[in-house]
Amino acid sequence: MARLARLRVYPVKGLDGIDLEAADVLDGGTVAHDREFALFDTDGDVLNGTRTERVHALDTEYDPATGLLAVETPDGEERQFDLESDRGxxxxxxxxxxxxxxxxxxDTSLGFVDRREMGPSVISTATLETVASWFDEMTVEGARRRLRANIEIAGVDPFWEDRFVGADAPAFEIGGVRFDGVTPCGRCVVPRRDPDTGEPIEEFRTRFVRKREATFPEWADLDAFDHYYSLMIITRVPESDRGRTLSVGDPVETRRN
Incomplete structure (x- = not known):
């Protein structure tokens, strides 16, 4: 049976994610605590993994209950910051x-997501397993950390999520919360890098595109994809379903419009 297998959010944009057993859908349509914080330079540009591979050098853990962010550097320095009262x-x-x-x-109402008019990113466990099999250097957990999806669905086929974008695509529900697919997620430089070391996989994009094209589902709408360097989808939760709670283990059902 299709079910919600994992809820993962990234409290500080560009840094490590955390797994949650349950999370609310915010009024802005995103998952609570996802990209809730972000680092900006004096020009207003965000600092993230696309901008610098230095983010991979940090090991971070955020506790939503306390607002404490623990950080460890490669040389073993450990720091703890209270993001509730002292972000400075x-x-x-x-x-x-x-x-x-x-x-x-x-930003507690929407978070600093890249596509601010959209909502959570979705991928299947089977998709992660398939992509990991394309690279000797990659584990399933490594694929998970490289691709950085919010919602992971188990009990479905590889690339299950592709069916929800394109012409006449159905929607799906997780525990009664409706998700409409909006667009495939075109990938940046981050997935090619080891999430711990930043070490890149040589010719990652070339190999990825070749494999993605060879395994592209015949039932997916190719016209919805600008290119094969795309994986997972970005969704939108209708306003009527925002404010509700998603929980790991919730059933997933396809809904025709």
Whole structure:
């Protein structure tokens, strides 16, 4: 049976994710705590994995209940920051680490997601397993950390999520919360890098595109994809379903419009 297998959010944009057993859909249509914080330079540009591979050097853990962010550097330095009451101290530390003046901003209604008019990213466990099999250097958990989806669905076929974008695509529900597919997710440079070391897989994009084309589902709408360097989908939760709670283990059902 199709079910919600994993809820993963990324409290500080560009840094490590955390797994949740349950999370609310915010009024803005995103998952609570996802990209809730972000580091910005003085020009207003965000600091993330696309901008610098230095983000992979940090091991971070955020506790939503306390607002505490634990950070460990490659040389073993450990710091803890209270993002509820003192983001300035954290911003100063990150500024020194990344060698650029940064502020740490917060958005609790939507988060600093890339596509602010859209909602959660969705992928299947089978898709992650398939992509990991394409690369000797990649594990399933490594694929999960490279691709950084919010919602992972188990009990379905590889590339199950592709069916929800394109002409006449159905919607799906998780525990009664409706999700409409909006667009496939075109990938950036981040998936080619080891999430711990930043070490790139050589010719990652070439191999990925070749494999993706060879395994592209015949039932998916190819016209919905600009290119084969795309994986997972970005969805939208209708306003009527926002404010509800998603829980790991919730059943997943396809819904025709």
């Amino acid at each position: 101290t954290a911003a100063s530390w990150f500024s020194e680490f990344f060698d650029v003046e940064l502020s740490l901003e917060r």
